[in-house]
Amino acid sequence: MVEKYYIDTAIWVDLYENRKGYAGEPLGDFAFKLFVIIKAKQNKIVITDLTIRELEMNYSIPEINGMMKPFEAILEKVIASEDQCNEAKKIAEERNVPRGDALHAVIARDNRFILITRDNHFKRLTDVSQHHKPEDII
Secondary structure (H helix, E strand, O other), rough: OOOOEOOOOOHHHHHOOOOHHHHHHHHHHHHHHHHHHHHHOEEEEEEEEHHHHHHEEEOOOOHHHHHHHHHHHHHEEOOOOHHHHHHHHHHHHOOOOOOHHHHHHHHHHHOOOOEOOOOOOHHHHHOOOOOOOHHHHH
């Protein structure tokens, strides 16, 4: 069975910028290794309209296309429904988390995606969707 990995925006940025963590952790390497494993196993990487909008805050469309191009054969695009957006808005307000993070969790839950993030807001959303860091998977 094909597994589907929903990659949070920050993980795409880790990969693209080859970022390091505060203690020098090789975040870019962790992301790269995860993407390579997903591709080698012919699993899927999910992107959403929300992920693209978040990336557009810091990158041009050609840059975004460039970061995703090596994985285009395994990309699957998902668009959030109005119901998901409404539920995420409610969850975000109740738990004081960004609406986008709540929406990522709702989309992952509804589609049984493996959510990959290192954002601490998701600790308040574990009952909505479990999440993993790239290094937890590799």
